[in-house]
Amino acid sequence: xxxETILIGLAGVLASASPLIxxxxxxxxxxxxxxxxxxxxxxxxxxxxxxxxxAYNTNNILLGFLTGMLIGAVVALIVAFAGxxxxxxxxxxxxxxxxxxxDLSYFLGNPYMGVSGPRLQAVPIPVLSDLPVVGRLFFQxxxxxxxxxxxxxLAWAWIFRTRPGLMLQGIGEKPAAAYIRGANVNLMRYIYxxxxxxLIGLAGPAxxxxxxxxxMGTISGLDGFGWIALSITIFGGWNPLRGAFGxxxxxxxxxxxxxLQPVLTQVPSQVLQVxxxxxxxxxxxxxxxxxxxxVERALAAMPDSARRVFAKLLRAMRTxxxxxxxxxxxxx
Amino acid sequence: xLKGRLGNLAYQxxxxxxxxxxxxxxxxxxxxxxxxxxxxxxxxxxxxxxxxAEVLVAFVPLLLVTAGLxxxxxxxxxxxxxxxxxxxxxxxxxxxxxxxLDSSLPPAxxxxxxxxxxMLGGALWAALAGLLKVFGGVNEIFxxxxxxxxxxxxxxYLIFGPWKRPGVASMSGTVPFPDEFSLPxxxxxxxxxxxxxxxxxxxVFVYFLLxxxxxxxxxxxxxxxxxxxxxxxxxxxxxxxYSFLICGALAGAAGAIQVAAVYxxxxxxxxxxxxxxxxxxxxxxxxxxxWAVPVALFFAALNIGSIQLPILMKLDSSLAGxxxxxxxxxxxxxxxxxxxxxxxxxx
Numbered sequence: 200x201x202x203e204t205i206l207i208g209l210a211g212v213l214a215s216a217s218p219l220i221x222x223x224x225x226x227x228x229x230x231x232x233x234x235x236x237x238x239x240x241x242x243x244x245x246x247x248x249x250x251x252x253x254a255y256n257t258n259n260i261l262l263g264f265l266t267g268m269l270i271g272a273v274v275a276l277i278v279a280f281a282g283x284x285x286x287x288x289x290x291x292x293x294x295x296x297x298x299x300x301x302d303l304s305y306f307l308g309n310p311y312m313g314v315s316g317p318r319l320q321a322v323p324i325p326v327l328s329d330l331p332v333v334g335r336l337f338f339q340x341x342x343x344x345x346x347x348x349x350x351x352x353l354a355w356a357w358i359f360r361t362r363p364g365l366m367l368q369g370i371g372e373k374p375a376a377a378y379i380r381g382a383n384v385n386l387m388r389y390i391y392x393x394x395x396x397x398l399i400g401l402a403g404p405a406x407x408x409x410x411x412x413x414x415m416g417t418i419s420g421l422d423g424f425g426w427i428a429l430s431i432t433i434f435g436g437w438n439p440l441r442g443a444f445g446x447x448x449x450x451x452x453x454x455x456x457x458x459l460q461p462v463l464t465q466v467p468s469q470v471l472q473v474x475x476x477x478x479x480x481x482x483x484x485x486x487x488x489x490x491x492x493x494v495e496r497a498l499a500a501m502p503d504s505a506r507r508v509f510a511k512l513l514r515a516m517r518t519x520x521x522x523x524x525x526x527x528x529x530x531x
Numbered sequence: 532x533l534k535g536r537l538g539n540l541a542y543q544x545x546x547x548x549x550x551x552x553x554x555x556x557x558x559x560x561x562x563x564x565x566x567x568x569x570x571x572x573x574x575x576x577x578x579x580x581x582x583x584a585e586v587l588v589a590f591v592p593l594l595l596v597t598a599g600l601x602x603x604x605x606x607x608x609x610x611x612x613x614x615x616x617x618x619x620x621x622x623x624x625x626x627x628x629x630x631x632l633d634s635s636l637p638p639a640x641x642x643x644x645x646x647x648x649x650m651l652g653g654a655l656w657a658a659l660a661g662l663l664k665v666f667g668g669v670n671e672i673f674x675x676x677x678x679x680x681x682x683x684x685x686x687x688y689l690i691f692g693p694w695k696r697p698g699v700a701s702m703s704g705t706v707p708f709p710d711e712f713s714l715p716x717x718x719x720x721x722x723x724x725x726x727x728x729x730x731x732x733x734x735v736f737v738y739f740l741l742x743x744x745x746x747x748x749x750x751x752x753x754x755x756x757x758x759x760x761x762x763x764x765x766x767x768x769x770x771x772x773y774s775f776l777i778c779g780a781l782a783g784a785a786g787a788i789q790v791a792a793v794y795x796x797x798x799x800x801x802x803x804x805x806x807x808x809x810x811x812x813x814x815x816x817x818x819x820x821x822w823a824v825p826v827a828l829f830f831a832a833l834n835i836g837s838i839q840l841p842i843l844m845k846l847d848s849s850l851a852g853x854x855x856x857x858x859x860x861x862x863x864x865x866x867x868x869x870x871x872x873x874x875x876x877x878x
Contacts, residue, residue, distance in 0.1 A: 299856025
């Protein structure tokens, strides 16, 4: 393989990861506020179908993207209403929506199967795109990929470097304390869930109008990405930077699966495509195992020097969900 | 008490009517006649004995999965990995078949071993999700989802790799077993009375396990309040593991039936989504085993009836899933509305 093909491949990895980037950031914002939006897998499919249908009928790509965001926001609003106002299980409602929206997308998308429609074109950025290596990697993408780059840093800065972001962390970790400090916890949760939902919805058109343009129903190959995004959100420890790292790692592994295909002829291509999943389970195990009780006991039983090394290692990998994730907030 | 029951039933019926209403609107939106669609779905599932037998073919795995999920739900666990547990049941069953196919064992014994193998396979896969949860701190939803993907990959690997058909491997699955290795089917129909009996035994077993045993009582205590159950001296993590094992065995039985009585081979989509559908049924019946049979039958009828839609009306058969999903959604939301605005008087 020449350096040029590798560069093109890696640039493709960055672009193909953009839908998942939006989904992971959207879910991160929602969960940071304490609301788990499990509907993602269906939301992305419905948004992909809906935005393609709108863009196809109006020949307006921007309208298509807005439709995707609107669909994501509406689905998230249902999750928020059920979870926050009605205090029902967010997991149950989200799961039902995940299946329902998926089936709805297949049902409504039937007439658009295999139709060729509008697609976002690459917009090389002047000057920067001519840089060696970096230009090819980062500056010859379509607009939505550039926005995905920006979204990572904006979300990170919002959560960790602004006052509202601090409040966001508060309503997910200690809602009672945030309430005492003047936050309208439930309203903020509604807002973040809906904004997060709109970002999750953006993943739909990022597929159907850009990276995997078109709508192919059940064979679109989009079913499953929402569940992946959910795993990456945890892997990312509810941090947009770490989440983005996880997303690019996932996309890289999928690309490697394709590239290594001719070398590993014994292994069917479908298996290489899912190779990231066992790795995902392992990483989930590594980031969570520090939370298990028996690990603490085992650590306590170790000799001092070994304990220090292991404890440090576990702490470095460990992530904990926002303490109030999935728990309705009651003023009393 | 009676008033409460009736009020409850009124909410469920209201949700049912509402969901048919919403689906009618969706049908009108795509320019189709709702009455025609519902009639075609009804005829497609109850129109003839042959069609009703198909409904029962879908009902069996769905009921088995639902029965298993009632156990994990009772323990307070969201066993989303049930889908993969069905798949591993099917894989293990196929493995046992392949192992004994050329042996001198009587076919009846091979079938029995294959189904038991399937239950064991499902239970082991569930145990994996359980171990990840109990000892790894990995939430069962995320561990289960990951394991579902791995299970699907494993199926495809086996079909295209070690178990591929002589000649060329294809998505149509492994080589079918000879007829005598199938669970006996009714004449001219595709349903096996043995499979039906197994499914009914499964739900009866779970009903008595949860309602009539000390084990069930303690399991529900773990599900309601893990901490309190632990302080009361119930071995909580063991109970979590037991519930995973029981659910996995029942889901594995569903996968085993798919191989032994329906497809007679391993195919890529062997689980047909019954695991996820079972989660919907369990939610709809509010985790009460008594309602599992009628609701699972209703869902199976919707799935089979909707097969007529693409043939007769050029509509996608996923309408069944939309109807099921909207129904469960309305029941969940209705329950929330009742709790919030209904007051405690008639709850």
